[in-house]
Each structure stands twice: as structure tokens, then as C-alpha cells.
Amino acid sequence: MRLWLDTANIEEIRQGVRLGVISGVTTNPSLVAKEGDGNLQRVVTEICELVGGPVSAEVVATEVEGILAEARRIARWHQHVVVKIPCTEAGVQAISILAKEGVRINMTLTFSPNQGLLGALAGATYVSPFLGRLDDVGHDGMQVVADLVEIYDKYHLPTQVVAASVRHPLHMVAAAKIGAHIATVPYKVLQQMLQHPLTDVGLARFLKDWQQVAGAAVL
Numbered sequence: 001m002r003l004w005l006d007t008a009n010i011e012e013i014r015q016g017v018r019l020g021v022i023s024g025v026t027t028n029p030s031l032v033a034k035e036g037d038g039n040l041q042r043v044v045t046e047i048c049e050l051v052g053g054p055v056s057a058e059v060v061a062t063e064v065e066g067i068l069a070e071a072r073r074i075a076r077w078h079q080h081v082v083v084k085i086p087c088t089e090a091g092v093q094a095i096s097i098l099a100k101e102g103v104r105i106n107m108t109l110t111f112s113p114n115q116g117l118l119g120a121l122a123g124a125t126y127v128s129p130f131l132g133r134l135d136d137v138g139h140d141g142m143q144v145v146a147d148l149v150e151i152y153d154k155y156h157l158p159t160q161v162v163a164a165s166v167r168h169p170l171h172m173v174a175a176a177k178i179g180a181h182i183a184t185v186p187y188k189v190l191q192q193m194l195q196h197p198l199t200d201v202g203l204a205r206f207l208k209d210w211q212q213v214a215g216a217a218v219l
């Protein structure tokens with residue numbers, strides 16, 4: 001399983017990369033807007049250089065021709081760019097054209113196994129079920145992740161499932177056990193995965209105990 005960061009914040013990405021566990025990044029219009037920088041090309045190019053792996057950048061056009069033009073432009077920004085396209089009728093049509101041109105697509109705003117199946121058949125490299133947003137409205141988001149992993153596996157479809165809209169560490173454990181190829185996580189969840197109160201307590205005790213003998217040895 002691979003871990004991506006779901007953020008457009010450069011400092012968070014820098015820190016994630018330092019940890020050595022992050023191999024990609026997903027952005028979306030809301031995440032980029034949150035950083036207050038309207039120059040998507042500059043932000044995405046900088047992230048691509050930092051992470052050295054797939055970086056998703058989303059189109060905002062909603063009609064086929066507009067999506068095609070925007071996606072082709074975004075795809076030229078950097079070798080690591082993956083174009084994010086929402087699962088709409090126009091989106092799926094554009095994905096099937098772009099995939100034949102060799103453009104790597106992450107189909108976003110996916111909420112059902114049927115949507116995910118269509119994305120894979122259209123040729124998306126990645127499909128992102130938004131499990132947290134499904135949970136928010138009383139559906140079982142993780143079930144959609146599980147269904148897609150099973151369907152792609154059954155038919156040997158090369159599309160990879162990105163568990164997205166991850167909200168807490170238990171989502172991560174479930175996605176990993178289910179076999180999601182990738183999970184994209186907010187920086188806060190990455191930190192929660194790392195931390196455990198017993199690690200802190202244990203380390204404090206080790207250091208205190210060691211200080212006693214180390215102090216005695218110096219005396």
C-alpha cells in the first residue's frame with residue numbers, strides 16, 4: 001500500500017517527504033484555495049518537484065471540450081502530474097479520450113462501485129472513492145473501497161483504488177486491510193498514525209532511568 005498526502009500545503013508536504021513514507025500528493029480546488037494561492041501551475045509544479053511521485057491536480061471545466069483542453073494543459077506541467085477529473089458524464093467521456101492519449105487520470109468525486117467501474121473501463125489510472133463524505137451521509141464509505149478493490153481484482157483491471165476523504169486513523173487501518181492500493185491522507189491523520197501516548201510515556205521512562213545511571217557514571 002502507498003501513502004499520499006491530501007493537501008496543497010507546502011510545509012506539510014515537505015515534512016511528509018522528510019518522513020520518507022509519502023509517495024504522492026492529491027490536491028483539489030478547495031485545498032489549493034485554502035492556501036490562498038490562485039496559481040495552480042506554480043503550486044502543482046513545486047509539489048511535483050518536492051514529492052517526486054504522482055501529484056493530482058483537478059480540472060474545473062465541466063463540459064467535455066473544456067475538460068479535454070484543461071486536462072491536456074495540466075498534463076504538460078510536469079511528468080509527475082496526474083489530472084483529476086470528477087465522475088460526471090462529461091468527465092467519463094473525457095477520461096476515455098485522454099486515457100487513449102496516455103494522460104494519467106485520477107477520477108475523483110466517486111461515491112459508488114458503479115461509478116468506479118465506469119472510471120476503470122474508461123481507462124482512469126486511479127479512482128478515488130470519497131469514504132469520509134459517504135460516512136457523513138450515513139453510507140458505508142469503506143464498503144465502496146472494498147467493492148472496487150474486489151471488482152478490479154476480479155477482472156484484472158489495472159486501475160488503482162485511492163481511499164480518499166480519509167478522516168481518522170481507523171479509516172487507514174480498514175483501507176489497508178481491505179487492500180486499497182493507495183490512501184491519501186490529511187497531514188493531521190498522518191501525525192495521528194505516527195503518535196501513541198504509550199510511546200511518549202515509554203520514552204520518557206527510558207530516558208529518566210538512563211539518566212540515573214549515566215549521571216552516576218559521570219560522578
Ligand code: E4P
Pocket residue numbers: 006026027028108128130132133164165166184
Ligand atoms: C481526494 O483526492 C480529495 O482531495 C479528498 O480526499 C477529499 O477529502 P474531504 O472529504 O476531506 O474534503
